[in-house]
Amino acid sequence: MTQPHIDTPATPHWRPLSRSRASAATQGAVGAETDEITDAAIEAKEISLWYGSAQAIGDITLKIERHRVTALIGPSGCGKSTFLRCMNRMNDLIPSVRMTGELFLDDQNILDQSVDPVELRRVVGMVFQKPNPFPKSVYDNVAFGARINGYKGNYDELVQHALERAALWDEVKDKLHTSGLALSGGQQQRLCIARALAVNPQVILMDEPCSALDPIATQRIEDLMRELAEDYTIVVVTHNMQQAARVSDRTAFMLAREDRVGRLVEYGLTEQIFTAPRDQRTEAYITGRFG
Amino acid sequence: MTAVRPEAPGSDRYQGARERSRRNTLSAASRWFFLTAAALALLVLAVLAYDTISQGAGRLNLQFFTSYPSRFADQAGLRSSLIGSGWVLALTVVMAVPIAVGTAIWIEEFAPDNWFLTVIKLNLANLAGVPSIIYGVLGLAVFVRFAGMGPSILAGSLTLALMILPMTVIAAQEAIRQVPSGIRDGALALGATRWQAVRGQILPVALPGIVTGVILAIARAAGETASLIMIGAFTFIAFDNSRITDDFTTLPIQIYNWTTRPQEAFRANAAAAIIVLMVIVLAFNLIATIVRNRFRRFR
Ligand SMILES: Nc1ncnc2c1ncn2[C@@H]1O[C@H](COP(=O)(O)OP(=O)(O)OP(=O)(O)O)[C@@H](O)[C@H]1O
Ligand SMILES: [Mg+2]
Numbered sequence: 001m002t003q004p005h006i007d008t009p010a011t012p013h014w015r016p017l018s019r020s021r022a023s024a025a026t027q028g029a030v031g032a033e034t035d036e037i038t039d040a041a042i043e044a045k046e047i048s049l050w051y052g053s054a055q056a057i058g059d060i061t062l063k064i065e066r067h068r069v070t071a072l073i074g075p076s077g078c079g080k081s082t083f084l085r086c087m088n089r090m091n092d093l094i095p096s097v098r099m100t101g102e103l104f105l106d107d108q109n110i111l112d113q114s115v116d117p118v119e120l121r122r123v124v125g126m127v128f129q130k131p132n133p134f135p136k137s138v139y140d141n142v143a144f145g146a147r148i149n150g151y152k153g154n155y156d157e158l159v160q161h162a163l164e165r166a167a168l169w170d171e172v173k174d175k176l177h178t179s180g181l182a183l184s185g186g187q188q189q190r191l192c193i194a195r196a197l198a199v200n201p202q203v204i205l206m207d208e209p210c211s212a213l214d215p216i217a218t219q220r221i222e223d224l225m226r227e228l229a230e231d232y233t234i235v236v237v238t239h240n241m242q243q244a245a246r247v248s249d250r251t252a253f254m255l256a257r258e259d260r261v262g263r264l265v266e267y268g269l270t271e272q273i274f275t276a277p278r279d280q281r282t283e284a285y286i287t288g289r290f291g
Numbered sequence: 292m293t294a295v296r297p298e299a300p301g302s303d304r305y306q307g308a309r310e311r312s313r314r315n316t317l318s319a320a321s322r323w324f325f326l327t328a329a330a331l332a333l334l335v336l337a338v339l340a341y342d343t344i345s346q347g348a349g350r351l352n353l354q355f356f357t358s359y360p361s362r363f364a365d366q367a368g369l370r371s372s373l374i375g376s377g378w379v380l381a382l383t384v385v386m387a388v389p390i391a392v393g394t395a396i397w398i399e400e401f402a403p404d405n406w407f408l409t410v411i412k413l414n415l416a417n418l419a420g421v422p423s424i425i426y427g428v429l430g431l432a433v434f435v436r437f438a439g440m441g442p443s444i445l446a447g448s449l450t451l452a453l454m455i456l457p458m459t460v461i462a463a464q465e466a467i468r469q470v471p472s473g474i475r476d477g478a479l480a481l482g483a484t485r486w487q488a489v490r491g492q493i494l495p496v497a498l499p500g501i502v503t504g505v506i507l508a509i510a511r512a513a514g515e516t517a518s519l520i521m522i523g524a525f526t527f528i529a530f531d532n533s534r535i536t537d538d539f540t541t542l543p544i545q546i547y548n549w550t551t552r553p554q555e556a557f558r559a560n561a562a563a564a565i566i567v568l569m570v571i572v573l574a575f576n577l578i579a580t581i582v583r584n585r586f587r588r589f590r
Contacts (some may be wrong), residue, residue: 090480095404122482132473134492144491145481192477199481 035269040104041066041203041233042087047101049082049091056082058261059101062252064203069225069234071248071270073241075285078254079262080237084205087235088124089117105203122149125196129208131188133180133195138163138172141180141191145199158198166194167224186217193224197232204228206236210243222247241286245274253282343569347562355563359529360545364556367549369564371528375444375539376513378532382448383512387456388505394456395463395501400489418457426454427521435522442523445535450518455508462504466497499586503579510575514568516543542568 040063047060057079064070072080082091089110091097102109110120122145133141142159151158159176163169168190172183180191189209196204206225210218225234225247238244244251251273256262266273266282277283358368402408430450440446470493478488494501519541525548528540540548542564549561 088480090476093476093479118482118484120482121480126480128473128476128480130473132471132477134474134477135496144478145483148481148483148487148491195477195481 037063037065039066040064043104045102047083047086047103048099049086050098051094052096055261058263060264062264062267064233064235065250066233067229067231068249069229069236069247071244071251072235072237072254073244073251074254074262078256080254081207082262083254084207084235084237087203087205088121088126090126092117122199123201124203124205125199125201127189127192127196127204127206127209130212131185131192133188133191135179135181137177138180138191139176142194142198145195149199162194162198165197165228166190167220168194184217186213186220189213189217189221190224201232203233203235206234208237208239211239245270253285255281343562343565346559347566350559350563351566360527364554364560367560369542369545369567371530372540372542372545374532375528376541378444378535378539379447379451379541380509380513382444382535383451383455384505384509386448387452387459391456391459392463392501394460395467396489399464399467400485400493415457415460419461423454423515423518424521426450427518429453430518430522442526442538443536444532444539446522447519447524447539450522451512451515454515454518455512459504459508462507463501466500466504467493469500470496499582503583506575506579506582510572513575514543514572516547519544520547
């Protein structure tokens with residue numbers, strides 16, 4: 001296999017998004033050691049969001065470290081998905097949404113009016129809770145993202161490479177032209193991951209990617225997330241505490257109080273959050289006392 | 292707080308024996324009621340079909356399809372009305388379908404959700420329920436008289452296009468709305484523009500539904516009479532249409548014409564033409580069903 005990473009389809013209109021691999025390499029392999037984030041892929045500053053007149057999240061400020069897995073945890077309705085969807089501006093699709101604050105991807109504020117969300121979503125990919133392959137062949141599912149970007153390279157190689165990265169190639173190499181919907185749920189979810197990888201994003205957002213899967217399929221996706229973290233920045237929302245503990249380097253705990261506004265309660269290294277939480281609400285949540 | 296103990300399954304508190312038998316009786320009675328209703332409708336249809344076929348079958352020979360209308364019933368045929376129907380339907384589809392599908396896509400995928408959109412949606416629903424004769428009046432005033440088209444193929448097609456536009460838009464809207472939102476979100480999350488998501492993923496999924504709606508609308512236009520008579524397409528046509536400015540006649544108009552003749556022999560012609568029209572409309576409906584079933588499998 002030729003190993004050069006998939007070329008960015010077409011010409012990148014997105015200037016400051018060059019991936020700084022070098023900085024990641026100097027930080028060592030797996031596991032963040034220090035509390036300080038020196039190399040942030042994403043930096044949120046006082047993000048608040050309203051659905052109509054109802055505020056859903058308030059003043060969220062945090063940095064997401066490059067080439068690490070960051071988990072977002074918290075009880076249902078605390079705004080995890082909402083915050084996640086800020087990062088690729090999927091919330092823009094909901095007409096009543098209003099946002100304040102700043103969200104930096106590298107050095108660019110992606111909430112700025114001048115940023116085209118379409119361009120942004122090519123750099124910040126997303127995997128949904130329910131596997132949602134297109135009702136097309138496995139091949140076309142993976143190739144779609146590259147096609148709409150006007151990718152001029154070799155599509156067979158691109159598809160194979162993306163499927164290999166998503167640990168799905170061996171299972172589907174003989175049925176590339178059957179419907180993506182004919183795969184099992186876990187395979188479908190890995191197909192959706194392959195689909196996202198094929199446009200060569202920097203960041204991959206995952207909203208409860210395993211909640212519709214059985215334990216074995218879940219384990220495969222978790223392994224995959226760890227592998228992908230070598231090259232991608234991953235943010236994952238999960239309700240599964242063990243999963244957060246297993247896969248993530250850092251964990252953010254969010255909570256909505258009576259005002260129903262989701263806020264960041266505690267954010268730190270996953271090990272610290274799960275072994276020595278500083279906030280008693282975090283402790284209550286991870287030990288299963290509420291939520 | 293007193294604990295509420297759930298009853299054991301099947302206990303009397305949920306389903307007394309009497310209650311159960313009452314429900315079974317009701318269920319059986321309603322089954323017979325609906326079966327009878329359906330059978331009655333089918334029976335009426337069968338009687339009508341039998342009557343028509345027994346009257347008209349004798350006239351269904353090659354001459355009947357290749358002859359122009361005539362003063363003599365046994366020499367008259369469907370040639371000009373079949374050709375006219377073909378022209379009018381083809382032109383109607385060409386004009387109405389792109390506009391209808393475009394409108395549906397705009398409403399479902401692009402339009403800002405404001406009062407203007409609400410007004411449009413409301414009007415579409417209302418227009419779909421307007422009697423066809425009203426479209427005939429409109430066509431007469433606007434296309435035939437004001438635009439000076441006369442009772443031509445063009446005027447007829449424009450009138451029918453207006454008539455089927457609302458229902459085609461609504462059918463296409465329905466088909467687009469059936470597309471799971473995960474498909475739309477999935478495409479957009481990959482960096483597709485709205486239009487790329489529509490073209491690449493949403494339309495292909497919605498297409499069978501749209502095609503079904505279009506075919507049913509064609510079937511409706513194929514049987515349309517009142518509005519075409521209204522615009523004056525009630526003439527004796529003894530030539531093959533070759534231009535959209537030609538006068539024309541269509542199958543249902545020809546049927547209507549024959550039924551108004553005093554001579555008994557024309558009744559047989561009308562019955563035969565009705566058989567032809569029924570077969571055409573049924574064929575359209577059959578195609579619509581096949582399209583719908585064929586494509587549903589892939590999902
Ligand atoms: N499209 C929407 N329109 C209006 N309100 C919304 C919308 N989506 C979410 N909300 C509200 O915003 C709040 C946060 O929702 P969100 O989906 O982000 O929570 P969550 O933490 O992801 O929950 P879960 O764990 O159940 O997925 C909730 O109160 C929800 O009702
Ligand atoms: Mg959620």
